Amino acid sequence: MENTKQYILSPKEAYEASQRWRIVKRSVDARQRELKVHLTVLTDEEGNPVAKDEVRSTKYEPPAYRDVHEAERKAIIIGAGPAGLFAALTLLEHGIKPIIYERGKEVSARKKDIALLNRNEGLNPESNYCFGEGGAGTFSDGKLFSRSKKRGNMQRVMEIFHYFGAADTVLYEAHAHIGSDKLPGIIKRMRECILEHGGEIYFETCITSLKDVRRSEVRCTKEGDKGQGKELPIILAIGHSAHDTYRMLAAEGVALEAKGFAMGVRAEHPQALINKLMYHLKPSAVSRQPSELIQYVGNASYSLVTQVDGRGVYSFCMCPGGHIVPAGSSADSCVVNGMSASHRNSPYANSGMVVQINPEDLPGDDPLRGLEYQEALEREAFKQSHNLSPALPEREGQRIMASAVAPAQRMRDFVEGRASKNLPPCSYLPGIIPSRLDLWLPPFIGKRLQQGFRDFDKKYPGFLTNDAVIVGVESRSSSAVRIPRDPETLESINTPGLYPCGEGAGYAGGITSSALDGINAALKIAGKH
Numbered sequence: 130m131e132n133t134k135q136y137i138l139s140p141k142e143a144y145e146a147s148q149r150w151r152i153v154k155r156s157v158d159a160r161q162r163e164l165k166v167h168l169t170v171l172t173d174e175e176g177n178p179v180a181k182d183e184v185r186s187t188k189y190e191p192p193a194y195r196d197v198h199e200a201e202r203k204a205i206i207i208g209a210g211p212a213g214l215f216a217a218l219t220l221l222e223h224g225i226k227p228i229i230y231e232r233g234k235e236v237s238a239r240k241k242d243i244a245l246l247n248r249n250e251g252l253n254p255e256s257n258y259c260f261g262e263g264g265a266g267t268f269s270d271g272k273l274f275s276r277s278k279k280r281g282n283m284q285r286v287m288e289i290f291h292y293f294g295a296a297d298t299v300l301y302e303a304h305a306h307i308g309s310d311k312l313p314g315i316i317k318r319m320r321e322c323i324l325e326h327g328g329e330i331y332f333e334t335c336i337t338s339l340k341d342v343r344r345s346e347v348r349c350t351k352e353g354d355k356g357q358g359k360e361l362p363i364i365l366a367i368g369h370s371a372h373d374t375y376r377m378l379a380a381e382g383v384a385l386e387a388k389g390f391a392m393g394v395r396a397e398h399p400q401a402l403i404n405k406l407m408y409h410l411k412p413s414a415v416s417r418q419p420s421e422l423i424q425y426v427g428n429a430s431y432s433l434v435t436q437v438d439g440r441g442v443y444s445f446c447m448c449p450g451g452h453i454v455p456a457g458s459s460a461d462s463c464v465v466n467g468m469s470a471s472h473r474n475s476p477y478a479n480s481g482m483v484v485q486i487n488p489e490d491l492p493g494d495d496p497l498r499g500l501e502y503q504e505a506l507e508r509e510a511f512k513q514s515h516n517l518s519p520a521l522p523e524r525e526g527q528r529i530m531a532s533a534v535a536p537a538q539r540m541r542d543f544v545e546g547r548a549s550k551n552l553p554p555c556s557y558l559p560g561i562i563p564s565r566l567d568l569w570l571p572p573f574i575g576k577r578l579q580q581g582f583r584d585f586d587k588k589y590p591g592f593l594t595n596d597a598v599i600v601g602v603e604s605r606s607s608s609a610v611r612i613p614r615d616p617e618t619l620e621s622i623n624t625p626g627l628y629p630c631g632e633g634a635g636y637a638g639g640i641t642s643s644a645l646d647g648i649n650a651a652l653k654i655a656g657k658h
C-alpha cells in the first residue's frame with residue numbers, strides 16, 4: 130500500500146507541484162468561480178512528497194523471462210493484442226513456449242496501412258485499427274483505466290508496460306495515458322523479447338479452424354517429444370472485431386452466448402468549447418483560450434451518463450485533444466472510434482456517445498445476433514456516406530479501394546431533425562459528408578441519443594450545439610458476444626483446453642483489463658498443462 134497525501138491547489142500551484150512531485154491522481158474542481166485542482170501526491174514513510182525524478186522503477190520486481198527455445202511445454206495463442214501479448218509474456222515467465230498467430234501485420238507495416246486508410250487510399254481488411262500487432266490497443270487512445278484489484282494484479286500490468294518503455298507515470302497515476310505515438314514502440318519491444326526468449330510469432334496468419342491449428346501444432350512436435358500426440362492448450366485472444374472468427378467458433382461447436390453491448394455515434398466539439406464548459410470559463414474564452422490555464426490543467430475531458438427509456442446513454446472513451454479514426458475492418462461498412470497522441474493537443478474533443486443494448490432487445494436467440502445488428506448498422510452507415518459515390522469498392526492487392534468518408538450531422542440539427550447544409554471542421558482525416566443520421570439511425574438508438582444530448586446540455590449548457598458534429602457509427606465499443614468459460618479453470622465450458630480471454634471473450638473491456646485477463650489465462654495453463 131503506497132502512502133499518499135491530498136492537496137487542493139490553484140492551477141498554477143498544481144502545475145508547479147506536478148513538475149516536482151509524483152502525482153497519483155489529479156482532478157480539476159470547477160464548481161467554484163476559481164478553478165481548483167485536487168492533487169493526490171505520493172509520499173514517503175515520513176509523509177513527504179516523493180520527488181518526480183526519484184528513481185522508483187527499481188521498486189518492482191522486473192519480470193524474469195526464461196529461455197523457451199527448447200521448452201517442452203508449449204501453448205498456442207491466437208491474437209497479438211494486449212490479452213495475447215501479456216499471456217505470451219506470462220508463459221515465458223513460466224518456461225512455456227508461446228506460439229502466437231496474428232492475422233494482421235507487424236506494427237511498422239501496419240502503420241503504413243493505417244496511413245493509407247487515413248489518406249482515404251483504401252482499407253486492408255487484415256491490417257487496420259483493429260487487426261495487427263498489438264491489436265486494437267496499439268493505435269488506440271492508450272488510456273490505462275482500471276486499477277481495480279478484483280480481477281487480479283493490475284499494478285503488474287502497469288509495471289510490464291513500464292518495463293517495455295512506458296513513462297514512469299504509468300506506475301503511479303490513477304488515469305495514466307500512453308498515447309498512440311508511444312504504444313507501437315512498446316509493442317515492438319514486447320515482440321522482440323518474446324522472440325529473443327524462444328517464443329514464435331506468425332503474422333499475417335488468420336486462424337480459420339481451431340481443430341486445424343491444434344492438429345498442425347501436434348504434427349509439428351518432434352518425434353520423441355513428450356508433447357507428441359497431446360493437444361496444445363489454446364489461448365483465444367481475438368478481440369471483439371473478428372466476426373468471421375466468432376462464426377468459425379460457432380461452426381466448430383464452441384459455446385457462445387449473446388451479451389449486452391452499446392452502439393451510437395462519435396461526437397466531436399471544438400476542444401476550446403469543452404474547456405469552456407468543463408472549466409466554466411467566460412464566453413470570450415472560446416475564441417481566445419487562456420493558454421496558460423490550459424497549460425496548467427490540460428485540455429478538459431468529460432464523462433456523461435443519463436437514462437432514456439430504460440437504457441443507459443453515455444459517453445465512452447472520451448479523447449481530449451484527439452482524433453476520430455476509421456476503425457472498421459471490412460468492406461461496405463463504416464465504423465468510427467477515437468484516439469489521441471500523448472500530448473493530447475489537437476483542437477478537437479471527441480467521444481463515443483452510445484446507447485446500451487441488451488440481448489433481449491434483439492429478436493431471436495442466435496448468440497451472434499448482436500454481431501448481425503452491428504454489421505447491419507455499419508453497412509447502413511457506409512451506404513449513407515456513399516450516396517454521392519455509390520460505385521462498388523474495387524480491390525487493389527490486399528486493399529479494398531472503398532472510400533472511408535463517414536456520414537455526419539451537426540449535433541443540434543440531429544436533435545431537431547434537420548439536414549445539415551454543411552459541416553464544421555472535423556478531425557476525421559478521410560473526410561465526412563452531411564447525412565440524415567436522425568432519419569436512418571434505428572429509433573432505438575437515434576431517439577435515445579437525441580434525448581441524451583438534451584440531458585447533457587442541461588448539465589453543461591452549450592454542449593448541444595451546431596458547432597459539434599456527430600459521426601457514424603460507433604458500433605464496436607464493446608463485445609456483443611461472450612465465450613462462456615469455467616470460472617475456476619478459465620477454459621471454455623464445452624471445449625477443454627481452450628482459454629477464451631480478453632475483450633473478445635466478453636470478460637474484459639479495455640487495454641489493461643484485457644492484458645490482465647491474458648495473464649490470468651496463461652497462469653491457469655502454467656498451473657495445469
Ligand SMILES: Cc1cc2nc3c(=O)[nH]c(=O)nc-3n(C[C@H](O)[C@H](O)[C@H](O)COP(=O)(O)OP(=O)(O)OC[C@H]3O[C@@H](n4cnc5c(N)ncnc54)[C@H](O)[C@@H]3O)c2cc1C
Pocket residue numbers: 207208209210211212213230231232233258259260261262263264265266267268269270271272273274334335336337366367368369370371374446454456466467468630631632633637638639640641643644
Ligand atoms: C481506436 C480505439 C481506441 C481505443 N482506446 C482505448 C483506450 O484509450 N483505452 C483502453 O483501455 N482501450 C481502448 N480501446 C480498446 C482496446 O484497444 C481493447 O479493449 C483491447 O485492445 C482489447 O484487447 P484484446 O487483446 O482482447 O483484443 P484486440 O486488441 O482486439 O486484439 C485481438 C487480436 O487478435 C487478432 N485476431 C483476431 N482474429 C484472429 C484470427 N482468427 N487469427 C489470428 N489473429 C486473430 C486481431 O488481428 C487482433 O490483433 C480502443 C480501441 C480502439 C479501436
